[in-house]
Amino acid sequence: AQSVSQHNHHVILSEAASLELGCNYSYGGTVNLFWYVQYPGQHLQLLLKYFSGDPLVKGIKGFEAEFIKSKFSFNLRKPSVQWSDTAEYFCAVTIGGFKTIFGAGTRLFVKA
């Protein structure tokens, strides 16, 4: 069955530390890839997405993600986190052009 795995359920970092959140999916066909974020008290919102082309995509607030097809991965990165990045981050994959599968999420806490 298709699935999306996020390796870390909880991450605690100090401000200015670098961030990398892992995401792997299991599906051999064409995919579209997303990272969504949910800040405390807010709705889920799009952080960045990959459809085709350059596998390194840039999103809002200095986030980026790299699609590595051979590894079925789409890891999220940020060189220097801020306290305001405290949130829950969800990786999502659309398969077959229409079905979206979410990972379990990673809760990030950034210490000021």
Added chain:
Amino acid sequence: EAGVAQSPRYKIIEKRQSVAFWCNPISGHATLYWYQQILGQGPKLLIQFQNNGVVDDSQLPKDRFSAERLKGVDSTLKIQPAKLEDSAVYLCASSLELSTDTQYFGPGTRLTVL
């Protein structure tokens, strides 16, 4: 631009009761999704509409859950009868076209089944 609206925001019911949730997507968005998010898990797609037709309902427990989007705009998700394990946040999202587009999420309805 108004976002995705959902009501109610919170609902507490006893098991075996019925409950309904309402969603109004962003104007002009053809695709509407209902997700179930159990505490500690990611959103799980229950049903996806394209206009008023169902694209995917493979994970909808059809013996107790139903959903409709009669005029291709707002939608209702119903649970009848509810079980304890239905306690979750029910999220509605919409996108311009198919789910290859960005999905815009509503605030969700937190359901507690006692």
